[in-house]
Amino acid sequence: MGSRTNKATHRYQAPKGTRDFDPDAMAVRRHIQGAWHRASIDHGFDEVDGPTFEHLDLYTVKSGDEIVSELFSFRRAGGDVDYALRPEFTPTLARMIAARGASLPIPVKWFSIPTLFRAERPQRGRLREHVQWNVDVVGSGGPVFDAEVITTAIDGLARLGLTPEQVQVKISHRQVVASLLSSLGVSDSDVPKAFQLIDHRDRIPPDVFATKANEIGLSPDQMTLFDQIVQAAQSIGGGDQNLPDVPGLPKESLGAFEEIRDELVARDADAWCHFDLGIVRGLAYYTGLVFEIHETSGAERAVAGGGRYDKLVELFGGPSMPACGFGMGDVVLGLVLEDNGLIEPSKLKPQPDVFLISDGSALAESTLISLAAELRRQGLHVRYSYKSTRNVGKLLGEAGKANARKALILGSELEAGQITVKDLDAGTQNEIALSDLSSIL
Numbered sequence: 001m002g003s004r005t006n007k008a009t010h011r012y013q014a015p016k017g018t019r020d021f022d023p024d025a026m027a028v029r030r031h032i033q034g035a036w037h038r039a040s041i042d043h044g045f046d047e048v049d050g051p052t053f054e055h056l057d058l059y060t061v062k063s064g065d066e067i068v069s070e071l072f073s074f075r076r077a078g079g080d081v082d083y084a085l086r087p088e089f090t091p092t093l094a095r096m097i098a099a100r101g102a103s104l105p106i107p108v109k110w111f112s113i114p115t116l117f118r119a120e121r122p123q124r125g126r127l128r129e130h131v132q133w134n135v136d137v138v139g140s141g142g143p144v145f146d147a148e149v150i151t152t153a154i155d156g157l158a159r160l161g162l163t164p165e166q167v168q169v170k171i172s173h174r175q176v177v178a179s180l181l182s183s184l185g186v187s188d189s190d191v192p193k194a195f196q197l198i199d200h201r202d203r204i205p206p207d208v209f210a211t212k213a214n215e216i217g218l219s220p221d222q223m224t225l226f227d228q229i230v231q232a233a234q235s236i237g238g239g240d241q242n243l244p245d246v247p248g249l250p251k252e253s254l255g256a257f258e259e260i261r262d263e264l265v266a267r268d269a270d271a272w273c274h275f276d277l278g279i280v281r282g283l284a285y286y287t288g289l290v291f292e293i294h295e296t297s298g299a300e301r302a303v304a305g306g307g308r309y310d311k312l313v314e315l316f317g318g319p320s321m322p323a324c325g326f327g328m329g330d331v332v333l334g335l336v337l338e339d340n341g342l343i344e345p346s347k348l349k350p351q352p353d354v355f356l357i358s359d360g361s362a363l364a365e366s367t368l369i370s371l372a373a374e375l376r377r378q379g380l381h382v383r384y385s386y387k388s389t390r391n392v393g394k395l396l397g398e399a400g401k402a403n404a405r406k407a408l409i410l411g412s413e414l415e416a417g418q419i420t421v422k423d424l425d426a427g428t429q430n431e432i433a434l435s436d437l438s439s440i441l
C-alpha cells in the first residue's frame, strides 16, 4: 500500500509531492496569489477557470510526450472513458475558446490560478501538485501582445518585491532556433527532437546529451558552434538600440527580436529581459516566441515559462486564432522569494484591527461579546482571548502576538460608559466613550 500509513504509529501521511498548508504557509500562498490576481486585473485580464480533470486525449493531442508521461489518469469505476487530472491549463483554455469561437470579443485576455497535477519525481521546485498563474491573450498576435503578457508576469514579480537583479526573463524564438539548427545540418523532421534535447540539457549527463545530439546529426563541433551562436545572441537587447550582427544567426530572425525589444522598451520592461536562444521550451504546441523566467543566480528551476501557440485553438476545432501566454508556478516562486529574504509569514497574516480585553467583571464579559459581534458586523477583524486569565498585562501580550493594531480594554470605567484604547503600534493609550468607538476605528 505504498507510503500511505506509517504502521508503527498508524498516522496517515500526505501523498508524496503534495503540501499541507498550515496558517503560515497559507498566508504565503495568499500573498503570492494576491499579487498575481492584482497584476492580472490591472493589466486588463478577466479571470476564468475550468474543470480539474479533462478527457485524457485533450493532453495527448499536442502537449508533448513529457507531460503525457506525467499524467494522473483514471476511469470512473465501471466506466469506459479515460480522464486525467489537469497537468496544465493551456489545453483547457484552448478548448474553452474553441467552443466559444467567434462570439468572443477579441483580443480574449484571460487569467486563471488553477491547481495542477503532474506525476513527476518530487524534487526541489517540482511537486506532484502545484498552483500555477496563467495569463493568455488569444485572437490577436504580434509583439504588442507578446510584450503585454511578459510585462504582466514582470509586474506580478515586482509586486512581490523582486527586482531585475534577482529575476530575468529569457526570451527566444523557436523559428529562429529551428533555422539555426537546420543551418547546422539538423533535418526539419528532427527539429522537435532537437528542441526537447536542448530543453533537457541541464538535466542530463553530458555523455547522454552528446549521444542523443549525434543521433539527430549534431556532432560535438556543431554543438560547440551552436553554443557560440547562442552566447553571441545574448548581446541582443540590454537596451542597445542597434542589434549586433551575430555570426551564424539567420539575418531575417533579428527582425522578430527587434520588434519585441521595442515593445519591451516602450513598457519600461527591458531591464528585466534578455535574449537567450538556449531557451526552446519542452511543450510541443509553441510556434514562435518562447520565454522563461529564471532566478539570475541560476539557483532554482524556471519560475515561469510561456510563449506563442498559434495553432492550438484551431487544433481543438475552433477558428484560427493566434495565442500567447505563460504559466508561473507557486513552488519555484516561493523558493525564489525565500532565497531573496522576501517572505515573512508573520507579517503576511491578516492583521486584527482590534483585540478585546476584559478585566473579568460581569459587565465587561457581556460587553466584550456584544461589542465583538457589533464590530465584526461593521467589517472589522476582531479577536479576543479564550484563556481564563483576566490579567490585563498577559492579555496585552496575547494581543501583541496576534499582531493586532489596537487593544480595547474593558475595565471598571465601563460603568461610566468609557473604555481604554491602546494603540499597539504606537504604544499610546487613552480613554474614550464607548459611543465614540466607531468613529476612531
Ligand code: HAM
Residues within 6 Å of the ligand: 087, 088, 089, 090, 118, 120, 125, 126, 127, 128, 129, 130, 132, 134, 135, 136, 283, 302, 303, 304, 305, 306, 307, 324, 325, 326, 327, 328, 329, 330, 331, 332, 333
Ligand atoms: P510549464 O513550463 O510546464 O508551462 O510550467 C510553467 C511553470 O509552472 C514552470 O516554470 C514551473 O514554475 C511551474 N511548474 C511546472 N510543473 C511543476 C511541478 N511539477 N511542480 C512545481 N511547479 C511546476 C506550462 O504549463 C504552460 N501551459 C504555460 C503556458 C500558459 N503557456 C502558454 N500559456
